[in-house]
Amino acid sequence: METPMYQSNHRKIALGLSLIPGFGQLYNRQYVKGISFFILAASFLIVFKDLLNMGWWGIFTLGEVVGRDHSIFLLVEGILAVIISVFGLGFYAFNLRDAYKNGQKRDLGLKISSLREQYRALVDNGFPYLMISPGFILLVFVVIFPIIFVVLLAFTNYDLYHSPPAKLVDWVGFQNFIDLVKLDLWRKTFINVLAWTIVWTFGATTLQIALGIFLAIIVNQKDLKGKAIIRTIFILPWAVPAFVTILVFSGMFNESFGVINKTILAAFGIKPLEWMTDPFWTKVALILIQTWLGFPFVFAMTTGVLQAIPNELYEAATVDGASSWQKFTKITLPLVLYATAPILITQYTFNFNNFNIIYLFNGGGPAVSGQNAGATDILISWIYRLTMTSAQYSKAAAITLLLSLVVVSVALWQFRRTKSFKEEDMM
């Protein structure tokens, strides 16, 4: 079919007529389809005319008259208009293509499928698409819409001083990002929060992974009695909802009444520590609690992997004269990491965004002078603070973008490594 011999020019005429949706189909003598296309297109225009008009104007200007225009509502309408336009254009493109294809069929002297056949084809080939489309459309409004909203917000000056209806919001380009680097207060806070976020992510996660693997290997020793009981006990922290554990720990770490200062440290003759007011000790406490919360999962997973390592591997290593330590470093550890690496990485991304523990333990505090985040605020809790207490919406959106950049790239990289993208077995 490289150079089809066309006997007529129906395809071009149909395509041209289709510029008004439905007319091309009518020309191809698909009357029902043509009429329904036309009605669909007409109702689309009638229903969405105002929204599209208002939306497209709004998203560019974000309002012109204080009091009459509400910038944020306009932004929302604008995004809706964009999304609906995309759907509309998609339909329009389909209409053009359909007219052209059927015209082509006529040019080649082929029969055009009847309505019944088209329905059959739609149900047979389009079934998966038909089934996912409600979910997909829902997804566009529930997931994609807010994402676009945040992305756009990051390029406005929406904050306490530019809040509708009293003020209008304006597009400011990259100003928010520039401010994060240039303005002293923001730069200092940004750097401190980022630094602690990194330390927190790597410290807490690495510790919980190390403890989990270490305990799993210890408990997996052949001659250990009562493995079931020990494993059950080690899983328990996982069984308690995290927020309950954090709140309980928050009480235990209380400086004046908490059991840790009052009883445990006192028993060792150590003076009470400032768990809630000294940034350093708060950070230590947070990492310890997260280790407690996170190790059971790694423990359970590693136990599974360990039990799947065939004993023959160790025998083979014994024949080669490997010591116990060599067997651990050359067989056990690589195999455990090899099998669990993808999941361990999610542990890092989880802690990177672990809002619960930061917020529930000490609300991101203690406060630090000269910055607008607490000493233990990580990026995500800082964003929360900016949005909920200081009304710095656009800055929060900008930071969210930066943070997403990290999380999305890690997630993408990790997905690429999983089996959804390649078909290979690992063990």
Add this chain to the structure above:
Amino acid sequence: MDDRVIIRFNHVTKQYDNDLPVLDDVSFEMERGKFYTLLGPSGCGKTTILRLIAGFIEPTKGDIYFHGKRMNNVPANKRQVNTVFQDYALFPHLNVFENVAFGLRIKKIGKEDIERKVKEALRFVNLEGYEQRAIHEMSGGQRQRVAIARAIVNEPDVLLLDEPLSALDLKLRTEMQYELRELQRRLGITFIFVTHDQEEALAMSDEIFVLNKGKIEQRGTPKDIYDEPVNRFVADFIGESNIITGTMIDDFVVEFANQQFACIDRGFAKNERVDIVIRPEDLELTTVERGKLRVRVDSVLFRGVHYELCCYDTYGNEWLVHSTKKADIGEEIGLHFEPEAIHVMKRSGGE
């Protein structure tokens, strides 16, 4: 002491807790440079012998000698023995080269030496050029060869193979049988091969040990074992056979199926009850008049090279016949056989 003997078991017993012994007072010798097969049903103790030689377990009683030196309690890595495991036991996180080099690295051998030895071992198993492959990219047969390369790179005196071919498909298995045999000849070291597949054992071995319930039932060349099984168990386990009970009337005369036949066996007591073995391929289809036995055909299977006929005589004895001739089900036929085809064995306990 004969210095060709490389391994000697002296009344070795292996028992776990107070269960029945897995290995019951076993004594044998193995010579260097030969291909031995330990053959038996699962649970017969063949793998136990292998693990005793390898040093993964220690005997409960008795002694194991290597080159005439007592080896009990010598750790596995100090014995000149290497093992090819059933499921290969390759390290999934290392590539082919590193798998083979594993033992050498543990022994802290120089880099160039490792390179040279690994290359050589891989050449031996025809895997040159596969050094950088990941294990999961290799086929079953290739993994098998990597496992062998990993074992021979350490230059052992004895190579233990624990049912190494059982995970391969039939065609590959046959191919690997040739390769293993060939490899053993080239290396000139002792191979001890464990299997429950009698065909494999017959095809590859210099000598076969047939084991049952922790005891060696018979040892000998494949031909000996096939032609002269010492008892019902061995006859039944090695190849397909017709085993029926009979009576030794006199030297060279045996009675079964209510008839007396000439045979070539002697040395039994008069009228001693014995087991008779006749291999299916030694039975010949003929007419009723000319046959020594008169049987009725019960079923016929086409096996490719021959038909497998299952027949019954009037006394209810089952006769399996391998023949290139076909017979119809229900037909009366005669079976002819030579006196040499009859093999008389002492009755072993039971039954």
